[in-house]
Amino acid sequence: MTDQLIARLAAANPVPHDGTLHFAEHVRGHRSWRPVVAVVVAVAALAVAGVAIADSLGAFNGIGAANHPQTSTDKLDSAMETLVSEANVALASIPGGRDGRVVASGSRLIGQLSSGANVYVMPTTTNKLCVVVQQTPGNENYSGIECRDPLTQTQPTTMESKLGLAYGVAQDDVASISFETPSGQVTVPVKSNVWSYKGDVDLSTATVHFDDGSTQGVTSP
Amino acid sequence: MTQRFEQIYMSHRDAVRAYVRRRAPDAVVDDVVSETFMVCLRKIDRVPEEPLPWLYRVAWKTLANERRKQARLTDSQPLTVAAPGPVGDGVLATAFNALSERDREVLRLVAWEGLSLTDAATVLGCSGVACRVRYHRAKTRLASRLAAAGSSPRPEPKEVTR
Numbered sequence: 001m002t003d004q005l006i007a008r009l010a011a012a013n014p015v016p017h018d019g020t021l022h023f024a025e026h027v028r029g030h031r032s033w034r035p036v037v038a039v040v041v042a043v044a045a046l047a048v049a050g051v052a053i054a055d056s057l058g059a060f061n062g063i064g065a066a067n068h069p070q071t072s073t074d075k076l077d078s079a080m081e082t083l084v085s086e087a088n089v090a091l092a093s094i095p096g097g098r099d100g101r102v103v104a105s106g107s108r109l110i111g112q113l114s115s116g117a118n119v120y121v122m123p124t125t126t127n128k129l130c131v132v133v134q135q136t137p138g139n140e141n142y143s144g145i146e147c148r149d150p151l152t153q154t155q156p157t158t159m160e161s162k163l164g165l166a167y168g169v170a171q172d173d174v175a176s177i178s179f180e181t182p183s184g185q186v187t188v189p190v191k192s193n194v195w196s197y198k199g200d201v202d203l204s205t206a207t208v209h210f211d212d213g214s215t216q217g218v219t220s221p
Numbered sequence: 222m223t224q225r226f227e228q229i230y231m232s233h234r235d236a237v238r239a240y241v242r243r244r245a246p247d248a249v250v251d252d253v254v255s256e257t258f259m260v261c262l263r264k265i266d267r268v269p270e271e272p273l274p275w276l277y278r279v280a281w282k283t284l285a286n287e288r289r290k291q292a293r294l295t296d297s298q299p300l301t302v303a304a305p306g307p308v309g310d311g312v313l314a315t316a317f318n319a320l321s322e323r324d325r326e327v328l329r330l331v332a333w334e335g336l337s338l339t340d341a342a343t344v345l346g347c348s349g350v351a352c353r354v355r356y357h358r359a360k361t362r363l364a365s366r367l368a369a370a371g372s373s374p375r376p377e378p379k380e381v382t383r
Contacts, residue, residue, distance in 0.1 A: 009332035012307030015242045090226050090262050146263050
C-alpha cells in the first residue's frame with residue numbers, strides 16, 4: 001500500500017527527472033527599491049564631500065588592518081596569484097555570477113596565523129570579502145581562499161577550519177572568539193583582525209567577545 | 222581543487238537545481254543554487270566522495286537562510302510564494318500540503334529525489350534509524366489523510382466513455 005503511495009507522490013513530482021522543468025511558473029520578485037536608492041544617495045553624498053571611495057569599500061567593512069593604501073608587502077607572490085586565478089576560473093563557472101571574481105590587485109596583508117602563514121584579504125568585483133592564507137613550505141594544506149559577504153554586526157567574524165587549524169578574520173571591535181574543542185571550550189584572542197587555533201574544533205557555533213565586554217553567538221556561515 | 226569542483230558542478234548542477242525548484246519559487250532558485258556551489262567550492266576538501274546528498278543538505282540550509290533573510294525584509298514586499306507541491310493530483314496535493322514540513326521533506330527526498338533512506342538521513346542530518354522512523358510515520362500520516370479524504374493511495378483509473 002505504502003509503496004503505491006510513494007509511487008503516486010513520485011508521479012506528482014513538480015520537477016520531474018526528465019529535465020522538463022515544466023511546472024515552474026516564473027515568479028518575479030518585488031524587491032524594494034529603498035536599499036538601491038539609499039546606496040545611490042550615500043555614494044553621491046560621499047562624492048560631494050570629496051571623499052575618495054576605495055575599490056574595496058564594503059568588502060573590508062570593519063577590518064581596520066586592511067584600511068590602508070596598498071604597499072609592496074600587501075602584494076601577493078606568484079603562488080598566491082595562481083591560487084587566485086584558479087579560484088576565478090571556478091567562480092566563473094557558477095551560474096548567476098553574483099560573486100564576481102577575486103581582485104588580486106586589491107590585496108591587503110592583515111596578519112598571520114599561529115602557523116606563521118600570512119593572511120590577506122581582498123575584495124571581489126561584487127564586493128565580497130575574500131580571506132586568503134599564504135602558501136608557505138609546510139603550510140600547503142592550510143592555504144586557500146574563502147569568499148563571503150562582508151563582515152556585519154550579526155556576522156562579525158569569518159570562521160574556517162581545515163585539517164586541525166581554525167582561523168578567521170574579525171571586525172575591529174572583536175577581542176576574542178570562543179568555541180568548542182574535544183578538550184573543552186577554548187578562547188583565542190584576535191590580533192590585527194585575525195584569530196587562529198591549531199587543533200580540532202567545532203565551529204558550527206562560536207561566541208564572539210567584544211571590546212566592551214558584550215558577547216554574541218555566531219554560527220558558521 | 223578546481224578540477225574536482227568542476228567535476229562535481231558539471232555532474233550535479235541539474236540535480237541540485239531541480240531539488241531547489243521543488244522547494245522554492247523561481248525568484249530565488251538561481252541565488253540558492255549559486256550559493257550552494259560557492260559553499261561547495263569553499264569546503265571542497267570536506268565534500269564526501271558521493272557529493273549529492275551533501276549538496277542537497279547545503280542547499281537545504283541555504284534555503285533556510287534565504288527564508289530567514291526574507292523574513293527580515295519587513296519594509297519590502299515579500300518574495301516568498303508557496304513552494305511547489307504535488308501536481309496533477311489535487312487530492313494528494315491537499316493531503317501532502319497539510320503535513321508538517323518535517324514529514325513533507327522526508328517524503329520529497331524519497332519520492333522526488335529518489336534517495337535511499339541512508340542518503341536521506343545524510344540530507345536531514347539524522348541517523349539512519351531516525352530517518353527510517355520519520356519516513357514511515359510520514360507515510361502513515363499521508364495515507365491517513367488520503368483515507369479521510371476518501372482516496373486510496375493509488376488514484377482510481379478514470380472511467381472511459383466511448
